[in-house]
Amino acid sequence: MERRKFLMLFGVGTLASYLPVAIAACSSLLKPDAASAQSDGFLVVGTVTDLDNAGQILRDTEIGSIALVRSPDNPQNLIAVDPTCTHQGCKTNWDNNNQSYNCPCHGAKFDVYGNVINGPARNSLKTYDATIQGNSVLVRRS
Numbered sequence: 001m002e003r004r005k006f007l008m009l010f011g012v013g014t015l016a017s018y019l020p021v022a023i024a025a026c027s028s029l030l031k032p033d034a035a036s037a038q039s040d041g042f043l044v045v046g047t048v049t050d051l052d053n054a055g056q057i058l059r060d061t062e063i064g065s066i067a068l069v070r071s072p073d074n075p076q077n078l079i080a081v082d083p084t085c086t087h088q089g090c091k092t093n094w095d096n097n098n099q100s101y102n103c104p105c106h107g108a109k110f111d112v113y114g115n116v117i118n119g120p121a122r123n124s125l126k127t128y129d130a131t132i133q134g135n136s137v138l139v140r141r142s
């Protein structure tokens with residue numbers, strides 16, 4: 001085998017053997033909102049510090065969009081909903097002053113628990129279980 005051909009094949013082979021490792025190492029970087037799943041189904045979606053600084057955690061995760069706030073009735077409890085409007089799928093916006101999710105598309109309004117206040121939506125927002133472990137805020141499907 002010629003030296004030049006040997007070096008070319010060796011180089012391609014070496015590159016091919018490192019490619020899967022490089023792809024695996026970069027895959028987590030390709031999902032900026034990837035949350036880490038635990039064995040009990042909970043996902044870490046942020047920290048207590050994030051929540052208390054912003055008043056809300058808003059994330060798109062593998063189990064859906066999540067909007068999370070502290071309960072107005074008991075701040076130790078967390079309330080997490082999917083902020084996607086159940087009318088036609090627009091993203092609602094959290095109104096902290098009125099403690100409601102407001103849909104910019106057709107005016108639907110939901111309370112902090114995701115219950116319909118004003119139509120045209122008829123169904124409540126989807127909810128999640130939410131909890132705190134240490135400084136981590138976790139959610140899972142209800």
Ligand code: FES
Nearest residue numbers: 085087088103106
């Ligand atoms: S999509 Fe929200 S009110 Fe229509």
